[in-house]
Amino acid sequence: MPSSSAPGKVYLFGEHAVVYGEPAVPCAIDRRITVSCTKSNDNLISIQAPQIGTNDFSIEFSESSLKSNLSKVEPHLHYILTAIGLSLNFSETTFNGLEIVVESDIPLGAGLGSSAAVSVATVDAVSRTCDVIHPLEQIATLAHEVEQTVQGRASRADTFCSTMGGFVCVEGKKCNKLPFSQLPLTIGYDGGFGSTKELVSMVRTNKENYEFIESIITSIGRISKLGMVALENQNLATIGDLMNINHGLLSSLGVSSNSLDEMVWAARNSGAFGAKLTGAGGSGCIVALDPDMSSIPSLLSTDSCKSAFSVDISEKGLIRK
């Protein structure tokens, strides 16, 4: 039974600006979504995904059934069904059922790349079940297509990072893996989630209303460029500074929240070099550059923080078993 796992990610720099072609620097973390897939003969697509709230979901095994059910399911199932439909297009084998099990230790919609990870892992696991082995670049492209279908607009950053692992730079259509390995990161999670689609759309509306938002987005791109130099030099003070500035600019775009700001301050005030929200925002996670992990008790002492943990960078992206 093919099993594919793909890591979550945090954005060190550049979320939202990346949607407009600015460079961004996400990195994969050692939290994963694993999708296992097997053929069946019951004319059904059955999905068990307890951590994303889906037990014993099943629909008829047909293209029309996949399409007609898309609008009725919760967001993460939307990614899974879209990824299944897309992957089956490449299949030349004949079979009439799929059993899929999804396991996740990534909080959903919280800025840690759960949608990219589930898209990457599902595309790969379903493809391999159909005896199709896509090269990694193709997996990233197909998973990006899944995100675009579900979200309307998505950057290539998340799915590329989840497929390739480690640090990546994404700028427009160019995606490159960066030669850095570790960075001491702590995550704070407020227990909530933001809608990437709605937040991306809100920034677009702001950008249409106020022409100077363009230069804020350009400044975020500039932070990503300087951030890559600081990463190369392992200059933690500058990386932290740039994360703090990036967080302020994200706030000015309207995508922070009371709980995200409270966690960012808890991390900074306990000695982190810098802290920012990660991902689309609205609610979810912050990431702090925090070598001695002193921010964990500080984060947990706030009203906002529901869990806090350190993460390692995952050098590996997609893992096939």
Added chain:
Amino acid sequence: MPSSSAPGKVYLFGEHAVVYGEPAVPCAIDRRITVSCTKSNDNLISIQAPQIGTNDFSIEFSESSLKSNLSKVEPHLHYILTAIGLSLNFSETTFNGLEIVVESDIPLGAGLGSSAAVSVATVDAVSRTCDVIHPLEQIATLAHEVEQTVQGRASRADTFCSTMGGFVCVEGKKCNKLPFSQLPLTIGYDGGFGSTKELVSMVRTNKENYEFIESIITSIGRISKLGMVALENQNLATIGDLMNINHGLLSSLGVSSNSLDEMVWAARNSGAFGAKLTGAGGSGCIVALDPDMSSIPSLLSTDSCKSAFSVDISEKGLIRK
């Protein structure tokens, strides 16, 4: 006995950026510092200023004594002594003592313009005690000189606004009164204060380190321009949006704090059109655009907020009695 009072202010838009020549829009509020001054014959300058922590302060009445004591006194007394020294330069009358009483209902160093108000009121009261009546423009200029002496660098905005009252636009050396009258504002105060000098200096260092800070400052200036259009149209939704964006950009400059952010969110989440820190930041006050004052209980329910109150715009600046 001449008595001069000058109002505090809030910044609707543009603090910090104004230091670099960008436009800013402060407005005077109905909280004042009153300075009363009378001649005496005891060869002393005596100052009573209970709300700024100065009871029965006195030094020898001489230029050298004024200068040598400057570095030893707490910040607001520094403004007062500097204003006295500057005002005495214009005096042609002979006398050998001054008794000064300062009364204030503006929190100190909290972003409500206490230093500008005390500078304006002291320059005017001492000058009039010396039988010198400066035109308002000259009072604003002299009070600005006081702020520059004490802070190292200061914009003309605060002292011009405190002298003239109402809404003003300050851009470089150009200061204009704006034809707007009221706006429903609420203030939240965390009980702390920030050092304008240190915060202005920190932004300058950031600007020297990261060239893109320049474009953040330009964006704040752009917000001030759009803010004036929105004020003219009494478009509260847009004014609030721009305040929110302005706060995010101030955060990216590093001048917000945990308590300021918490108060800003309390105001926004209780229905304010927008909220931002006002003044140099670090600690102190936020200002919210809040027609129904619903943010007051919400502010007071936070750990950060020590007092919250609505303010009227003060159409009058310097008042002479």
